[in-house]
Amino acid sequence: MTPRVLVVEGLKAGYGDRVVLRGVSLSVKRGEKVVIMGPSGSGKSTLLKCIVRLVEPWAGRIVLDGEEVTSNSADLRRIRAKTGFVFQQYNLFPHMTVLRNLTLPLEVVKKLPKKEAERKALKLLRMLGLEEFAHKYPLQLSGGQQQRVAIARALAMDPVLLLLDEPTSALDPELRYEVLETLFEIARQGRSMLIVTHELDFAEAAADRLILLDNGVVIEEGDPWEMIHNPRTERTKRFLVKIMRKSISA
Amino acid sequence: MEWAFFIISIIPDLIKGLLTTLEISVTSFIMGLALAVMLAPARIFAPRPISLIARGYIELLRGTPLLVQLLLIYFGLPSVGIKLDAYTACILAIGLNSAAYQAEILRGAMKSIPETQFLAAESLGMSTAQAYRYVVLPQALRVAIPALVNEFVTLIKESSLASVIGVVELTRRGEYLVAYTFRALEVYVAVALIYFVVCALASQATRILEKKLMIPGYERGVT
Numbered sequence: 001m002t003p004r005v006l007v008v009e010g011l012k013a014g015y016g017d018r019v020v021l022r023g024v025s026l027s028v029k030r031g032e033k034v035v036i037m038g039p040s041g042s043g044k045s046t047l048l049k050c051i052v053r054l055v056e057p058w059a060g061r062i063v064l065d066g067e068e069v070t071s072n073s074a075d076l077r078r079i080r081a082k083t084g085f086v087f088q089q090y091n092l093f094p095h096m097t098v099l100r101n102l103t104l105p106l107e108v109v110k111k112l113p114k115k116e117a118e119r120k121a122l123k124l125l126r127m128l129g130l131e132e133f134a135h136k137y138p139l140q141l142s143g144g145q146q147q148r149v150a151i152a153r154a155l156a157m158d159p160v161l162l163l164l165d166e167p168t169s170a171l172d173p174e175l176r177y178e179v180l181e182t183l184f185e186i187a188r189q190g191r192s193m194l195i196v197t198h199e200l201d202f203a204e205a206a207a208d209r210l211i212l213l214d215n216g217v218v219i220e221e222g223d224p225w226e227m228i229h230n231p232r233t234e235r236t237k238r239f240l241v242k243i244m245r246k247s248i249s250a
Numbered sequence: 251m252e253w254a255f256f257i258i259s260i261i262p263d264l265i266k267g268l269l270t271t272l273e274i275s276v277t278s279f280i281m282g283l284a285l286a287v288m289l290a291p292a293r294i295f296a297p298r299p300i301s302l303i304a305r306g307y308i309e310l311l312r313g314t315p316l317l318v319q320l321l322l323i324y325f326g327l328p329s330v331g332i333k334l335d336a337y338t339a340c341i342l343a344i345g346l347n348s349a350a351y352q353a354e355i356l357r358g359a360m361k362s363i364p365e366t367q368f369l370a371a372e373s374l375g376m377s378t379a380q381a382y383r384y385v386v387l388p389q390a391l392r393v394a395i396p397a398l399v400n401e402f403v404t405l406i407k408e409s410s411l412a413s414v415i416g417v418v419e420l421t422r423r424g425e426y427l428v429a430y431t432f433r434a435l436e437v438y439v440a441v442a443l444i445y446f447v448v449c450a451l452a453s454q455a456t457r458i459l460e461k462k463l464m465i466p467g468y469e470r471g472v473t
């Protein structure tokens with residue numbers, strides 16, 4: 001098995017005639033935590049979606065866990081079933097209980113028997129301190145709780161790679177903390193993660209690598225602490241200052 | 251006063267007719283819903299030939315009078331060897347017709363479900379069919395409740411067309427009563443009143459159903 005769980009080479013993508021990604025290359029090693037930062041509109045969400053082909057890439061190659069995602073014969077459902085995707089807006093299924101949100105994909109995608117799916121889901125909810133919400137509905141929970149449930153739903157699939165798209169940015173500052181704590185916990189367990197976030201604390205303390213994306217290209221990549229404290233280019237510096245100002249004012 | 255006694259005296263007879271009306275309405279509504287649940291996604295998700303067929307079906311049935319469809323099924327089909335009794339023919343005609351309207355209601359409701367719900371289902375590895383069945387449809391049906399109840403009320407009224415081919419439902423019962431009492435005014439007033447009461451009660455179902463099926467937490471207005 002390759003030590004790299006994800007390889008992206010020369011990825012180009014966009015919408016209609018609007019080019020968004022102009023040749024992005026990156027990789028994630030097994031167990032590695034990689035943070036992506038970049039200005040709004042730089043193509044971060046598009047990049048994550050391309051990795052599981054929720055957006056169709058125009059060109060380039062994506063290999064996930066040894067499987068070529070970009071091949072015409074790729075089994076997309078199996079590839080998606082072994083990655084976890086966490087959205088900025090949680091996207092839980094509001095008409096199902098928290099427990100059902102976790103067991104449904106286990107039953108219909110992973111084909112687990114109902115009992116086993118429930119056992120697994122409850123174990124995970126317990127681990128993330130969400131057990132008391134198992135029989136509640138998503139809209140009865142706070143945003144932070146909903147996002148933790150969404151993380152639990154993604155983890156339930158035993159993903160080889162967890163993709164998270166700004167998991168804390170829809171939340172009020174006081175609710176971000178509980179989600180961050182959950183993310184730290186998962187990072188500690190050694191799960192491979194590719195996470196778009198502007199949380200500098202997380203990038204510094206939990207990430208192995210930081211990638212800066214701007215206007216559809218990777219402009220800098222390296223050790224998070226180094227990049228944040230000794231940015232090499234003016235552009236990086238300006239960008240980081242902008243983020244810091246935002247996270248202070250938020 | 252005499253007319254009041256007369257109306258009361260014909261009520262039991264009319265109630266019998268009403269039961270047939272309700273049988274026809276409920277059966278054809280359920281048939282319509284079952285078809286609509288397949289037609290609406292066929293129009294949206296299916297590959298081109300199938301979605302065109304679904305669309306053609308919907309437009310054809312909405313673009314021609316129900317009475318003509320009924321006559322076609324009852325009097326027309328026998329000449330290609332399909333002979334149906336009047337009761338079956340009218341359930342079939344009304345059901346097929348209502349399917350087209352319900353499919354459009356459902357399609358509208360599906361459009362109101364955020365695209366992100368579909369995306370989330372797909373991101374978990376669900377097929378389009380699974381995403382529709384477990385995620386989009388249950389939410390769309392809730393959104394569609396008022397329009398579907400409205401369609402059911404319309405259908406109760408339209409089921410009076412069954413009288414044309416001799417099904418003895420509420421309207422036809424009324425015609426019989428007029429034929430041997432010659433009191434058209436009182437009889438048809440009574441018939442109209444019964445339709446009115448039943449439709450008013452059915453409309454009430456909207457509120458009850460909506461309340462019963464409301465997504466918990468939704469009342470807070472969070473999306």
Ligand SMILES: Nc1ncnc2c1ncn2[C@@H]1O[C@H](COP(=O)(O)OP(=O)(O)O)[C@@H](O)[C@H]1O
Nearest residue numbers: 015018020038039040041042043044045046047
């Ligand atoms: N579904 C879409 N259709 C058309 N344009 C889109 C769509 N999604 C995103 N875009 C555009 O693509 C660009 C990149 O978007 P996105 O990947 O969401 O950026 P980011 O996540 O970095 O803010 C933006 O200009 C956005 O307006």
Ligand SMILES: [Mg+2]
Nearest residue numbers: 044045165166
């Ligand atoms: Mg984004």
